[in-house]
Amino acid sequence: MEVFLQQLINGLTLGSIYGLIAIGYTMVFGIIGMVNFAHGDVFMLSAFIALILFLALQQFLGIDALGASFVVVMIVSMALTGLWNFVIERLAYRRLRGSFRLAPLISAIGMSIFLSNFVYVAQGPRNKSAPPMFGEVIKLTSGGSYDVTLSYKQILIVVVTIVLLAAFWFVVQKTPLGRAQRACEQDAKMAALLGIDVNRTIAATFVIGAALAAVAGVLYMLYYGVVNAADGFVPGVKAFTAAVLGGIGSIPGAVLGGLLIGLIETFWSAYFSADYKDVAAFSILAITLIFMPTGLLGRPEVEKV
Amino acid sequence: MAGATQPGPPASGRPGNGPNAGWKPVAPALADAARYGLIAGALAFPILALRAEPDFSNKLVLQPRWSWMLFAALGAFLIRLVFALAPARAARPKPTAAEAPSAGARTATKAFAAFGLGIIVAWPFIVLLTLGPSGALKWIDNYGIQILIYVMLGWGLNIVVGLAGLLDLGYVAFYAVGAYAYALLATNYGVSFWLCLPLAGILAAFWGILLGFPVLRLRGDYLAIVTLAFGEIIRVVLVNFSALTNGDAGIASIPRVTFFGLPFVAGPKGFAAWFGIPFSPIHRVVFLYYLILILALVTNLVTLRLRRLPIGRAWEALREDEIACRSLGLDTTKIKLTAFSLGAMFGGFAGAFFAVRQGFVSPSSFNFVESATILAIVVLGGRGSQIGVAAAAIAIVGGSELLRELDFLKQVFGDNFDPTQYRMLLVGLAMVVMMNWRPRGFVSSRSPTIFLGERRAISADLVQEGRG
Numbered sequence: 001m002e003v004f005l006q007q008l009i010n011g012l013t014l015g016s017i018y019g020l021i022a023i024g025y026t027m028v029f030g031i032i033g034m035v036n037f038a039h040g041d042v043f044m045l046s047a048f049i050a051l052i053l054f055l056a057l058q059q060f061l062g063i064d065a066l067g068a069s070f071v072v073v074m075i076v077s078m079a080l081t082g083l084w085n086f087v088i089e090r091l092a093y094r095r096l097r098g099s100f101r102l103a104p105l106i107s108a109i110g111m112s113i114f115l116s117n118f119v120y121v122a123q124g125p126r127n128k129s130a131p132p133m134f135g136e137v138i139k140l141t142s143g144g145s146y147d148v149t150l151s152y153k154q155i156l157i158v159v160v161t162i163v164l165l166a167a168f169w170f171v172v173q174k175t176p177l178g179r180a181q182r183a184c185e186q187d188a189k190m191a192a193l194l195g196i197d198v199n200r201t202i203a204a205t206f207v208i209g210a211a212l213a214a215v216a217g218v219l220y221m222l223y224y225g226v227v228n229a230a231d232g233f234v235p236g237v238k239a240f241t242a243a244v245l246g247g248i249g250s251i252p253g254a255v256l257g258g259l260l261i262g263l264i265e266t267f268w269s270a271y272f273s274a275d276y277k278d279v280a281a282f283s284i285l286a287i288t289l290i291f292m293p294t295g296l297l298g299r300p301e302v303e304k305v
Numbered sequence: 306m307a308g309a310t311q312p313g314p315p316a317s318g319r320p321g322n323g324p325n326a327g328w329k330p331v332a333p334a335l336a337d338a339a340r341y342g343l344i345a346g347a348l349a350f351p352i353l354a355l356r357a358e359p360d361f362s363n364k365l366v367l368q369p370r371w372s373w374m375l376f377a378a379l380g381a382f383l384i385r386l387v388f389a390l391a392p393a394r395a396a397r398p399k400p401t402a403a404e405a406p407s408a409g410a411r412t413a414t415k416a417f418a419a420f421g422l423g424i425i426v427a428w429p430f431i432v433l434l435t436l437g438p439s440g441a442l443k444w445i446d447n448y449g450i451q452i453l454i455y456v457m458l459g460w461g462l463n464i465v466v467g468l469a470g471l472l473d474l475g476y477v478a479f480y481a482v483g484a485y486a487y488a489l490l491a492t493n494y495g496v497s498f499w500l501c502l503p504l505a506g507i508l509a510a511f512w513g514i515l516l517g518f519p520v521l522r523l524r525g526d527y528l529a530i531v532t533l534a535f536g537e538i539i540r541v542v543l544v545n546f547s548a549l550t551n552g553d554a555g556i557a558s559i560p561r562v563t564f565f566g567l568p569f570v571a572g573p574k575g576f577a578a579w580f581g582i583p584f585s586p587i588h589r590v591v592f593l594y595y596l597i598l599i600l601a602l603v604t605n606l607v608t609l610r611l612r613r614l615p616i617g618r619a620w621e622a623l624r625e626d627e628i629a630c631r632s633l634g635l636d637t638t639k640i641k642l643t644a645f646s647l648g649a650m651f652g653g654f655a656g657a658f659f660a661v662r663q664g665f666v667s668p669s670s671f672n673f674v675e676s677a678t679i680l681a682i683v684v685l686g687g688r689g690s691q692i693g694v695a696a697a698a699i700a701i702v703g704g705s706e707l708l709r710e711l712d713f714l715k716q717v718f719g720d721n722f723d724p725t726q727y728r729m730l731l732v733g734l735a736m737v738v739m740m741n742w743r744p745r746g747f748v749s750s751r752s753p754t755i756f757l758g759e760r761r762a763i764s765a766d767l768v769q770e771g772r773g
Contacts, residue, residue, distance in 0.1 A: 035526040045352065052351040055367050084348055092737045096744065102472050103744045105526045106684050109474075110736025113677055117730035122353050122373075128365060233673065237537070240530065275545040282534040282541075289527050290519050 002146040007270045008263070013154045013223065015262020016161035020216035021239035022246070022254035023168070024209030030185045030249035031205050032097060037108035038088060040236015041115035042210050046081040046217030047227045048119055051130050053077060058131070066133055074160075074218050078211040085210030086203055094199070112232070120229035130225045157219045164215055165255060168208070172251065177204055185249070234278060238265070241285040247298020256296060334389035342382030349377035418692065425598065429591045438587045445587075447706050449594045450662065454655055455702045457601040459682040459694040461651030464608055466680065467688035468617065469644035470624025472529040475536025476679055478516070479509040479649035481543065481671035483656020488556040488666045489549070498562055502657050509653020510646040517645035521638055524627065536676055543668040555667025562661045564592060593662055600658060604651045605691055611647070620644050621689075674729060681736050687746025696747055701732060 021043050028036040053073045057063045063072075092111045096104045134152040141148045172178035180201045183191040192198045220235070221227055242261040246253025261281060268280045294300050354374035357365045424431075428449055432441040458480065465473045483505040490496040490504065516535050520528055543550050550556065561569065567576040569589035577584035611617040619640045622630045631637055660666050682701055686693035705728040739746065 035530060049351045051365075052355050052357055052367065055357055055365055056351070056355060059367055080347065080351065083344065087344060087348060092741065095741050099740075099744050101525050102529070103740050105472065105529060106680070107737050107740035109677055109680070110733045110740065113674070113729055113733030114737065115733075117726075117733060119352065121726055121730060123356055124358065126359070128357050129359070129363070131365070237530075237534070244530075276541065279538050279541050282538050285534045286519065286531045289523060289531050293523075293527065 002141060002148050003270060005140070006146070006148045007266045009148070009150055009154060011263035011266035012259060013157050013262070014266060015242075015259035016157055017216045017220050017223070017258075018235070018239045018242045018261050019255040019258025020161060020164070020212045020219075021235065022242040022258045023251060024213045025240050025243040026246070026248055026251060026254040027181075027205050027209050029243070031181065031188075031202055032093075032104075034093070034104040035108065035240070036093075036206075036209075037105060037236075038092075038111035038115055039209065039213060040234075040239065041112045041119075041232035042081060042085055042088070043213040043217050043220075043235060043239075044227070044229065044232030045084060045115055045119060046077050046210070046214035047221040047231065048123060048128075048217075048229075049077045049080050049214070050074075050218040050221050051128055051227055054130065054133075070133075070218075074215065077218055078214045081210045081214035081217070082207040085206045085213075089203055089206040094202075112236075116229050116232055123229060125229065127226050127228045130221055130227070132225065133222055153222055157223060160215065160219060164212065168212065169251075171208070177201070181205055237285070238281045241281055241288070244285060244293075245288050245295055247295030249299065250295070250297040253295055253297035331390070334386060337389050338382045338386035341385035342378045345381030346374055346378035349374040353377055429594050433587070433591075438585055442587060442590060445590050445594050448703060450590070450597055451706065452699055452702045453594070453597040453601050454659060454662075455679065455682060455698040456695050457597065457604050457655045457658075458652060458679045459686065459698045460601065460604045460608060460691060461648050461655065462679050462683050463648075463686075463689065463691065463694050464611075464620070464651070465644050465648035466683050467690070467694070468608070468612065468624065469620040469641065470688075471641060471644060472525070472532075472680075473645075473648070474529045474533035474673075474676055474680065475516075475539075476532075476648070476652055477671045477673070477676040478536040478539040479513060479652030480656040480659065480675070481539060481666075481668075482509045482512050482649075483653030483658075484660040484666045484670070485543065485550065485556075485656075486653065487657040487660040488559045491560045491660075492556060492558070495560075497566075498560070498657070498661050499565070502654060505657035506650040506653040509656065510650035512653075513646035513649025514642055517642045521641055533673065533676070537673065540668050540671055543671070550668070553668060555665060555669075557665045559660055559664045559666070561664055562589065562593060562596070593658075597658055597662075600654055604654075607647075608691065616640070616643055624689075678729075678732060681732050685735060685739050685746055690746065693747045701735070704728075704731070 021039065024039045024042075025036060028034060028039070050073050053076055054069060057069045057072065063069050088111055092107045093104050096107055134156055137149040137151040139147050140150055172181065180191065180196045181204070183194070183196055184198055184201045188198050191201075220231075238261055239258065242257035243254045244257070245260060246255070246257030261284070264284065265277050265281060269277045272280075288295060354371050355367045355369055358368055360366045429441070429445050432444045432449075435441075436444065458476070462473065462476045465471050465476070486505040486508045487498065487501040490501050491498070496504075516532070520531050523531055544553055546552075563569070564576045567579050568574070569576050569586075569592070571584040572578065575584060576588055608617075612621070619630070619635050620643075622633075622635065623637060623640050623644075627637065630640075659670070678701065682697045683694055685701070686695070686697035705725070708724040708728055711724040
């Protein structure tokens with residue numbers, strides 16, 4: 001029972017991070033029908049940006065108050081990662097929108113390789129251990145065979161995720177930008193005819209997706225305390241799995257899928273084998289795509305001839 | 306050639322066409338370039354300008370490198386300035402009909418291909434005669450064999466990606482199956498390489514069918530992602546199934562290649578003694594070179610012949626339009642599975658060769674980056690074009706080997722500068738640039754296998770690729 005409770009807490013924390021990344025995949029797929037393969041590496045980049053900003057605040061400005069620097073780091077890395085993804089979309093994807101179907105995917109794979117190697121070259125191949133932050137834990141149970149703990153980090157991750165999802169939900173549902181996005185997702189040509197700047201809307205989608213990935217990056221850096229230039233690939237594939245499992249194109253589906261993948265991964269590691277946890281995630285991806293390509297909350301794809 | 310001497314009105318908008326004709330005003334261009342420079346500077350700010358390095362107590366300390374950020378900003382500014390000032394190019398007229406290549410052009414292409422093949426066949430001897438046995442080793446091994454392995458892998462993947470139009474991101478799995486098949490059979494049961502080579506191909510083809518079956522229904526990017534997942538699953542299993550594969554440590558001391566039973570050793574039973582020539586380690590390398598050359602040429606030959614068979618034509622039909630293909634009554638299951646398994650088979654051959662060349666296999670040789678490199682070769686070469694794929698393999702693999710030679714750059718950039726770490730950076734960049742600049746690769750025109758009267762190359766602009 002204690003193990004179960006502990007894994008539930010860990011799984012929900014991890015799932016929140018996957019959910020935040022998955023939104024970026026699902027929004028881009030919904031609006032231009034492309035798997036943004038580089039999204040995982042954008043996430044990794046944001047974790048690096050966050051780490052460097054933390055260190056810069058500490059070493060150059062002498063700010064040690066964690067709460068204050070956390071907010072600053074979060075906002076600045078969201079802005080910078082958004083700018084990165086804006087530029088990536090402009091340079092690598094925009095021209096390919098009318099091209100043959102696999103061109104944007106191949107360009108995105110190239111971008112993914114470029115980004116991870118760019119960070120590798122710029123920051124070196126070694127793991128970077130972040131200074132410990134928010135290390136305190138609350139004991140939920142004690143006296144049993146095993147103490148169930150809830151760390152401040154985990155509370156922070158879940159709270160930040162919920163707040164940002166609420167803000168994001170508001171943007172998509174209530175603002176003109178969100179309306180434009182939903183319109184482009186349904187029919188980009190019709191939206192353009194009605195006076196929506198489709199290019200700008202798509203660019204905004206990339207920026208928002210990257211900003212959410214940046215939040216995930218900051219939280220990931222906090223949670224694991226270690227970042228590496230190769231860290232974008234596996235979380236990226238898992239978040240994509242989450243997006244597919246939830247139904248690609250569906251934003252609530254992405255969050256739901258993220259939580260499910262987080263839970264499956266932690267329970268699999270706890271009860272079966274930690275060595276094969278990536279195999280579990282990859283198998284779920286394959287099985288979902290083969291047997292249930294619309295996912296849990298997705299709309300069926302209509303084949304037009 | 307003829308156009309240069311032909312009299313006539315010069316094309317408008319060219320820089321040579323009068324003073325400043327066609328050049329844009331400077332002030333807006335400067336402002337535009339400044340904007341780009343600022344953005345590049347902002348992008349570079351944390352990640353390039355500050356490097357986090359652990360100090361003696363393993364605590365991360367930032368080392369400022371503001372000059373890098375300045376270079377990035379300046380570079381973006383200058384590149385944009387050039388683009389903003391450069392005269393607008395006249396839009397290229399779209400070709401309206403298939404242009405038949407002139408007879409001269411065709412013989413020139415044929416002569417060039419024959420010349421290239423001649424160079425490749427004679428390569429070990431050219432190098433041996435010019436550099437001597439000790440100097441030639443590197444050039445035959447790193448440049449010859451290494452490139453040819455990738456040419457073969459590229460040609461194998463070209464069947465799947467180029468001909469059948471199925472994007473396979475897990476091709477390296479079949480390469481791994483071939484390599485481990487030889488490594489395990491040879492170390493555990495002492496099976497010879499010549500028996501293992503076909504076995505490795507058959508096993509890989511079998512795996513191709515096994516992995517191909519579940520993904521039959523998937524198309525386009527979903528297929529790509531699932532094959533990627535399969536590739537990663539195989540790698541993770543190779544890492545963790547230690548009882549069989551020895552995990553991350555890999556399998557060492559795999560038996561080396563023999564000359565049809567004659568080992569390349571110094572003793573009286575070796576290859577050199579049998580032929581009565583003095584022993585030299587170069588014999589084995591030269592033999593490996595010709596072995597992979599033959600394997601690669603067989604791949605090419607089989608592909609070229611298959612293209613003329615109904616199955617090859619069905620592959621190309623599938624690539625152009627899957628829905629049309631199905632409505633004409635073609636069995637897409639069969640088409641996809643044959644493409645998958647044949648591509649996998651050549652990957653398996655290449656894998657067995659890799660194992661016998663290295664004498665060592667480990668899971669780290671079969672990661673996603675390897676798949677992406679092979680895919681980049683096929684994509685840059687032009688999917689479907691055999692000669693383009695070979696050219697791209699030479700450019701990417703040869704180019705990254707050349708990066709090792711650039712030691713003089715250390716004097717420019719300091720001792721910590723290691724050109725080889727830029728290899729994948731450049732490959733990724735090349736994929737992006739190539740997709741944006743020429744989405745169809747070096748060789749973008751298609752020449753149909755079946756034609757009426759005379760063969761015509763179809764320009765890429767005319768090819769409309771269907772979904773799938």
